[in-house]
Amino acid sequence: MGVDFSKIQDGFATAASPLTKDLLLHDSKPVEPALRETGNFLAPPKKIPFNRYFDRDFAKLEKEKVWKKCWQVVGREEDLPQVGDRKPYDAGELSYIIIRSGPNEFRALENACKHRGTRLCHTATSAPTIKCPFHAWEWNVDGSVKNIPSRWDFPSVTDEEYHLPEAKIGTWGGFIFINPDPDAGPLEDALGVLPKHFGPRESTDRFTYVGFRKKMRCNWKQAQEAFFEAYHVIETHPQIMTYNGDTTTSYDIWDDGKSQVSRSITPSAVPSGHLGDDASRLLAAEESLKTFALMFPGVELPKIKSAETGRAEVAEWRRQMMGAALGVDFSSCSDSYMLDATQYFMFPNFWPWFGEGLPLTYQFTPYGDNPDECVMETRLTLPIPANGQRPPASEIVDIDFDTPIASVPAMGIMSTIFDQDLSNLPLVQLGLHSTRDPQASATLGLYQESRIQAFHDMLDRKIAE
Template sequence: MALDDPGHARCPGPAARDIILADGWHVPDALVAESYAFLGDEDIGYDRYVSPAFFEREMTHLWPRTWQWVCREENLLEAGDWLTYDVGRHSVLIVRGDDMAIRAFPNACLHRGTQLKRSNESGAATELRCPFHGWSWTLEGGLKNVPCRWDFPHVTDEAYALPRVKVETWGGFVFVNMDPAAAPLADQLGPLAEHFRGRWDLANRRVSLHLQKELPTNWKAAQEAFLEAYHVYETHAQGLATAGDANANYDIFSDHVTRFVHTIGTPSPHYTQAQTQQEILDKMRVDGVLVPEGRTARSVAAEKLRAQIGAETGVDLADYSDSEMLDSIEYHLFPNMCLFPGVSLPMIYRFRPIGMDPGRTLFDLMFLKLVPEGTPMDYPPDPIPVAAEQSYADAPGMNPGLGAVYDQDTDNLAMQYRGFQASAKRGQTLGNYQEARIRRFHQTIDDYLGRP
């Protein structure tokens, strides 16, 4: 490939899109859509991850101005249900009002600033009451009671209603934006909303498991570990016999939405050892099943999953393609959300700073299972904390094999963060194609930081 044509080189052989089309299934148009552009090849400076000054700019210009998902609608089923969402120094209180509308407010009393509700907690209430002096507001944010009101003639109901934080919902998720002048959520979702319309609609799913783990790194580095399949070669070397990596497809649909698709049930281009389809299926841990002549391990594994997951969920999966059943299909919604519309890998990720330390990140790992049409909402399970030294596999309800993969994903992060600080070379060098999503991510960050 000529040096004057950067970004156009691809791994030899079939790409993920070719493999998906060769399966012979009718697939959603979105799954095989392609959108890539060369975005440059400059290093990404390490100060963006470790500098308190850069972190402060994010806290001022990025987090208060972008839509972030805070919870599922199921978390706020009844009037009075509330929860708090914290990102860095910011804290937002989200509540279901008596009129059943969802509202959000800065989580601070207008008297002397005390948080109305503790960070990272949830509950039910009939009013929003400050635990310090007892000032209270209605669930809709109207001033309700000021003890010794005679001493506050300068306080009016109109001026001391709780300030509003913008709220919108999509796909069963509740989003907030702290910027009063924020554009609608639809502008940030862009093509994502259209791609997830129909059978990928996440409103038709329910939370089956939610884990939370602190990661010893910057929030950007934490999610970047999941934005490319390039790391599979070394970090998940045990999967090379059954997982496409270098031939994954990468798409940049907008400044806020990117995606990769890498296939499962096909060997990596790096894996050169000859295998039969039966050997591939056995390595996928699909036990006791034979690959009939003329079939592939990929199609047999998908067929078994259709029957198994269909029976478990009560959902008819007959029309779901092999790719939707097996593959790692991951969208990123800026700034910190990853969404998987697939069936056997139905994850949602979120990465957000903990307090004002650039090197601390809270990782939310959620699984959204399919449910039969018309299934009523119920409260989701509470998040399960996973200690820094604990394996994801130890969490109740977590698949042990998948837990071990997540251990591999995040065990690199502490060493990487230390390397950011020790390196004589002051930036990371990205691949033009396989790591383009990371570059787009940083370009969008710079766009926010450059706004007045």
């Protein structure tokens, strides 16, 4: 039986907690065009088999159809500031050297020696050439052969044939993307609405303030699905319900057959709809202000004047504080831009966030050949100061399976949120294995989990190609 999409309820509002779309209508500033746009796609609802999160045969299909065929984010240009800087990018068993091969040029080279297969790059480093640590076979930074010791003993080896194999590479908004498929279409096809929605301040003109790379005992799909929805806030993050509009979150999906981009906007400085009509809007503004003030220790906080203007007051305080700290003019930015958690997703694993409410970036990848493990890389970014001098990008901290995000103090209050999120994921992975029914499947909400449904719809299409 089909679903009448026109009758799907798009959130739950109360007298104290308007839907996000209504908050945007009453913003104290003109709302950015991107935030006014709505999606064009809803995937037909179907249940998601549990076994696709742990079945090794399905993981092999993903390797062939997703990780070898799709445009995927591998880092930012600022990670590799000098020619010769390189780092490995691993997607499961696949590995590439992402290297700055010229002042304005990057390459993605297969991370295996053409002699006997030794991995050539296993950590971020820099050198004028790429040299195998086993027998010193050596390549230039563009992947061309430089030197083979005892070349006389390899008469069949030619420079052309032993050039390091390359994946396609492209850049957008300060991010670097690769696609191993030599027949892949251009990166622009995969980006969908992102270039239209994001300007330089949201993408290019930023630097990594702090970041981590976390190993997790769960499937990569299951891990990122935890961030597609705000439905989990009531149980996983109850401490933020006084100032987080989880039930009023808006969800949008854009899909043109070549790309899939989805978005959620979760408002801040409004209470959760779960708290009812009598929830305090004044307290929501006050608690939101305290949270945002954590990045300015010791600063005296203003008194919120009224519940009616509280959200706008918090936004204006942020405009002033961030403007003074960075020398950046935020005066025309909307309340939503300054306060709300606005996250975008580009299939299969790229998560750029919009605005200054929570300026994060995620990427998720399988870890090795075990579908029960994955890696999440997270960055908190800030705008480049008005003087135009780009601060050096912070080193991405590697965090092992059993080490909490709280081990990275610079993440601040977000470390608590992340550790709460990540505490669920191993339990979900165990539960997926535990059912006796081989046909067991996930049942998704029509609206709050619509982005998960769309993600699997796109995944199914890629698998079927």
